[in-house]
Structure formats: C-alpha cells, structure tokens
C-alpha cells in the first residue's frame with residue numbers, strides 16, 4: 001500500500017511487515033523517516049520528524065534561505081552530488097559547462113497500480129499480485145534542465161521494494177552521467193553488520209560478515225559480468241540479528257554487469273546503502289531530450305531475522321522474476337556430458353550414454369561443450385555454431401531424434417557471446433571482437449568477446465541461435481559465458497562515449513537473450529558463466545535456472561549453496577552429482593553424499609554412467625526414484641539455512657513444502673569428529689501441531705570406505721583390493737542406518753531432530769551411522785493425516 005498525506009507531504013509505503021515513511025522537505029529533497037518494521041498507516045508520525053533549528057559547526061547549508069539545514073545530516077532517499085552532502089552521492093551529472101553540482105527538488109508524483117517494465121532492461125513483474133503498486137517521484141534540477149524520477153514498486157506480500165531511477169536531459173546541451181545508483185537507502189544510527197557474498201571460480205558465494213565502521217565497505221565488479229568475486233548482494237543487519245530474529249534488510253541488483261554495492265557510515269553515524277552501476281568504467285552522455293534508466297534494485301525487509309529475508313527474495317525470484325511456461329514446472333533430472341566426456345565423443349557415444357541415462361530414470365540428456373566446429377579442446381570454434389562433421393557427421397537432428405525416441409528431452413550447450421580466434425567467425429569478422437584501438441585484446445580461456453554493442457553482431461547472434469535451435473528438437477539450452485570482459489572499447493562510439501561500453505554491452509546481451517527466449521518460449525534455459533560468474537537476477541529475468549558453480553564436490557557444494565541461498569532460491573540452482581574423486585578438488589566422497597549435496601537443487605548427473613559398478617547403478621536408481629517423489633518440495637519449497645558452515649565444513653539445511661505437509665532436512669557432516677555424541681537439528685517452518693513421520697533417506701555403501709577394517713566385519717578372508725575384494729565391492733551394498741520415527745512439529749522445532757550416532761571407532765552396530773568424512777544424512781518428514 002502506498003499513500004501520500006498532502007498536509008504533511010509524507011509518503012508511506014507499506015508491505016505486510018514493513019513501513020517506509022519519507023517526506024518532502026521544504027527544500028524539495030526527500031527525507032527518509034523510517035524504513036523498518038510496519039507502522040500503523042493511520043499514524044501519527046510526527047515523532048519521526050526532527051527539526052534543524054541551528055546549523056552544526058563546519059556543515060554546508062542546502063541553500064541561503066535554510067541556513068540550518070545541512071543535507072549531510074539528513075537521511076535522504078536520493079542524494080545527487082552538490083548541496084552539502086559529503087557522503088557518496090547517488091548520482092553525479094556533469095552538464096555542458098563541466099558543472100557537477102546538482103540541485104534536484106521535488107516537483108510531483110504519481111501512484112500507479114502494478115509495476116511498469118522498462119523495455120530492454122530486465123525487471124520484476126507484478127503478475128497475479130494485485131497488491132503491487134508503484135510510486136514515481138519527479139524531481140528537477142531546474143537551473144540545469146535535468147530531471148530525475150525515483151521509482152518505488154512495493155510488493156507487499158514479500159515486504160519488498162523494487163527501486164530504480166531515470167535521469168532525463170531537457171537542457172539545450174548534452175549532459176554526462178558519471179555515477180548512478182539505482183537505490184539509495186539511508187539508515188539512522190547503527191551499529192549495523194554487513195554481509196556480502198564473495199568468492200572466485202569454484203568457490204562462489206563465501207559469506208563475509210563484518211561490523212560496519214565509519215567509512216565505507218564497498219564491493220564491485222569491473223569484470224563486465226556480475227562476477228563470482230562479489231555477488232551483487234548486501235545484507236544489512238543489527239548486530240544481534242540471527243537467522244530467526246532481529247531486523248535484516250537484504251538488497252540485490254537486477255543486473256549482470258559491472259556493479260557497485262556499498263555501505264557507508266557517516267561521521268554522524270548515519271548508514272548509507274547504495275547499489276548501482278560501478279562508476280569506474282562508466283559515463284553516459286545524454287543528448288538533449290534523452291533519458292537513462294538505471295537497472296532495478298531490490299530490497300526486502302524482515303524483522304524476524306535473515307532467514308525470512310532470504311525466503312522473501314526467493315518468492316520474488318519464483319513469482320515475479322523468472323518467466324515463461326517452465327517457471328512453476330518440476331525440472332527434469334538431467335545427464336550432462338561435460339565431466340563425463342569433456343570434448344571426446346561422437347554420435348554413437350552420445351546415443352549410448354543417453355540410453356544409460358534413460359536406464360537410470362533420468363529425463364533430459366544434455367550435450368555440453370564440444371559438439372560444434374572443430375572443438376576438440378578450448379582453443380577453437382566458438383562462434384561456429386554448426387555441428388562438428390567429424391563427431392556428428394549427420395548433424396544434430398538425427399542424434400537429438402534418437403535421444404528423444406528413447407523418451408528423453410534433449411539439450412545442448414552454447415556460448416554465443418564468445419568467439420575463438422581460431423574460428424570461421426573470427427576470420428570473417430575480426431572487427432567484431434571487443435578490442436581497443438591500440439592493443440591486441442587480452443585472451444581469456446583462449447577466447448575473445450563479441451562486441452554486443454553493435455547491432456549487426458546482435459542480429460548475427462540471434463540469427464545463428466535461431467537457426468541452431470530450429471535445427472533439431474531442442475528442449476534445453478545451457479548458455480555459458482567463460483571469460484571476463486577486457487579491452488573495453490568499440491569503433492561504433494565516439495571517443496567521449498567509450499565510457500558507455502560496459503553498460504551498452506550488457507544491454508546488448510539482454511537484447512539478444514530477450515529475443516531468443518521470446519522466439520523459443522518452450523525451451524528450458526540454464527544460465528552459466530564458468531559456474532557462478534554471472535548468476536544474478538538480471539539473467540534470471542530471461543533464463544529459468546543457473547549453474548551455481550563448477551564445483552560439485554560433496555564437501556564444498558553445500559557451502560556454496562548455503563551462500564547462494566542468501567539471494568537465490570533452490571528452484572534456480574543447477575546441482576550435479578559428479579564422479580569421485582571430484583574433478584575440482586580431487587576429493588573422494590561417497591556417491592550418496594554427492595547426491596545429498598545436489599538434492600537441494602535441480603539435480604543432474606555429470607559422470608560417465610557407462611562405467612558405474614552394479615552397486616553404483618543400484619544406488620543411483622534409488623536416488624532418482626527418491627528425488628522424483630520429493631522434487632516439488634525440494635525445488636519449490638521454503639528453504640531454511642539451519643547450520644552455517646563451520647571450520648570442519650559441517651552445514652545443514654531444510655526445505656518445507658508450502659502446505660507444510662512435507663519437508664526434507666539435511667545434515668552435511670563435514671570432517672568426521674572422533675568420539676562425539678550425536679547432535680540434533682532444530683528445524684523450522686513446520687506445522688507445530690502436526691505429527692510428522694520422519695524417515696532417513698535410505699543410503700547404502702560398498703565396502704571400500706572401510707578398507708582393511710572390513711575383515712573384522714565380514715566372515716570372508718578378503719585381501720584388500722584383491723580380486724574377491726573388488727568383486728564384492730562392486731556388487732555388495734551395505735545399507736546404512738536409516739531411522740524412522742514420529743515427532744510433532746513443536747518438538748522438532750524446539751528439542752530438534754536427533755541425528756544418527758556417528759561412527760566412533762569401537763565398531764559397527766545397529767544405531768551407528770557408518771560414515772567417515774563428509775557423510776550426510778537426509779530426513780524426509782511427512783505429515784500424518786489425522787484419523
């Protein structure tokens with residue numbers, strides 16, 4: 001609900017659980033009075049207002065008629081540079097005279113139903129939520145002929161605001177934007193704690209939490225993509241906020257390029273949060289009459305801890321960001337060829353692997369990198385999106401048709417934004433490569449970036465992808481992007497516009513993916529960028545899911561997913577079971593643990609299904625059946641972080657179906673602890689009055705983890721790794737302890753769910769979980785129907 005009180009010139013933006021109150025100052029700036037827990041819209045709100053009777057020493061006044069008002073001491077909704085606020089400005093505009101001083105003042109506003117979408121820029125949509133409203137506030141810097149519109153869309157059921165700004169030039173001469181934040185949120189005195197998601201390739205989404213101190217904490221991407229280094233996400237909390245209590249404000253940007261997210265504590269203890277374009281490689285010329293729309297930023301508020309702030313972001317992604325027929329559909333279990341074959345396959349091998357996938361109950365077969373051009377390694381062929389005549393002599397269609405005849409969906413991998421130097425495309429259009437006028441462009445993964453700021457390059461890509469996706473019955477596309485941008489320059493702009501390159505490139509990408517996803521609405525698209533180098537909300541406005549990380553190790557993945565869950569829901573996490581030892585860290589973990597880690601996302605198998613032992617086949621068959629039964633809950637349920645990863649990599653999580661009748665809880669044990677008592681997992685989000693049947697997911701193991709010790713347990717004289725040992729290990733499965741019991745929701749949410757007693761060195765017995773490092777346990781909770 002958005003209201004405006006004309007007498008007091010106060011706005012009140014309210015969701016189910018939050019209130020944002022701000023007023024128009026006499027001088028025309030907008031002062032934030034409250035952005036926190038919900039207040040009764042009836043007010044009165046006078047107690048939120050402060051007067052400015054006298055100037056504070058050494059401050060600069062906003063103007064001569066208000067000598068006691070210094071904007072440096074005010075919580076502002078927007079703070080363009082220039083009227084005495086010395087914190088980071090939310091906007092810097094230089095006019096034709098080179099003047100950067102702005103003075104934007106309120107001129108009017110509108111409250112409209114729903115949420116407008118800006119063409120060419122990814123955005124959230126209101127959909128069926130009739131409660132969504134948008135406030136647009138116009139401000140003007142009259143002397144300079146510049147206009148600023150602040151937009152606030154309120155999603156009341158998610159306690160969310162979507163915010164973005166538009167700057168227009170109505171002057172006679174050009175103006176230049178030098179810095180634009182989509183969102184500026186000023187908070188009163190802290191202290192506050194800031195959480196960011198930081199990492200790198202194969203260790204995305206590390207959680208960094210630190211108290212804010214005077215000065216700024218800033219994360220940026222200058223890589224042309226939103227990046228695995230710092231996800232475009234901030235979580236501001238009070239110091240004692242936990243998963244379940246206290247105030248938490250979670251912010252993200254609906255953007256896939258260079259970003260800056262920062263929090264600054266002023267000398268007077270005011271905290272300013274901003275999200276927007278990174279100014280380092282940015283400037284944008286506005287010719288007279290032109291406007292600039294910033295990307296959207298999102299903030300959700302929870303007064304019950306950071307857990308609900310994530311859940312609200314998850315709902316926004318599921319219901320107001322992801323689009324198209326796949327949005328609410330159960331996602332197919334897939335087989336992917338990358339870590340099974342890398343570049344080495346042919347048509348017969350693919351069809352045979354697809355048959356194996358079908359035998360295991362999988363539903364979608366994805367041919368990853370290596371099917372096109374002459375792509376036998378990563379040094380060639382990107383850009384030549386035609387099947388490799390050596391590997392697929394009759395093209396994609398016959399292979400796809402054979403695979404579809406098996407009853408599987410068919411998918412392929414592409415990396416359209418890129419070009420290999422060694423490709424027909426680079427040879428015929430060398431000028432399409434992003435490069436400066438003076439240097440050879442720097443390579444990354446042996447490849448170059450196509451200049452998507454150029455319309456002819458975008459047209460080529462859309463045509464090439466349209467041809468490809470029409471050439472065979474393709475149900476799924478993994479759209480990859482495996483390098484950062486560099487050498488930012490394009491011959492298509494004048495020198496003074498080169499600062500527009502990075503943003504124009506991202507807008508070019510949105511144009512391409514927007515056209516392709518509109519032309520092929522039935523295809524399920526998975527976003528990828530060397531894993532999670534571009535897993536942001538911008539891409540999710542076009543693609544249905546995202547490959548979170550190239551790291552599929554059973555110990556690392558739950559930790560990566562824990563971090564990602566701060567702003568991405570499991571309904572978008574591609575998560576695969578891969579081979580052991582793991583290809584990223586060479587760690588050996590059990591097939592069961594690898595599955596448990598993947599089970600909380602959109603499961604696939606990325607290992608050679610032809611070399612499985614009979615025992616492994618049996619394990620996978622059971623996993624697949626189990627996942628099919630529970631996947632709606634796992635993919636679309638409410639996700640809870642239960643235990644944050646500790647030094648020994650233990651973590652735990654839970655997913656509860658929306659009607660609370662089913663839930664799945666997981667404990668990832670990390671490094672085995674000697675001689676410890678079993679732990680309990682305190683659950684959340686269940687129906688406190690309902691009785692649940694709790695069943696551990698049945699797991700099995702072969703004898704290998706026990707090495708020589710197995711001689712103590714089996715009556716056979718087995719020589720370690722001998723013929724008989726191997727024969728038994730390949731075929732014989734020992735079931736692991738899988739307790740079943742009943743408990744009421746209130747008990748599980750207070751006393752907790754008892755985990756199985758871990759192996760503690762004195763032998764095997766009923767009631768002991770025979771697992772070592774990185775053993776996991778999953779429990780399925782099913783509400784019992786009252787008689």
Ligand code: GLA
Nearest residue numbers: 338368369528529530531550
């Ligand atoms: C990237 C992806 C991988 C795989 C390879 C193929 O690294 O993240 O999953 O598709 O490219 O080259």
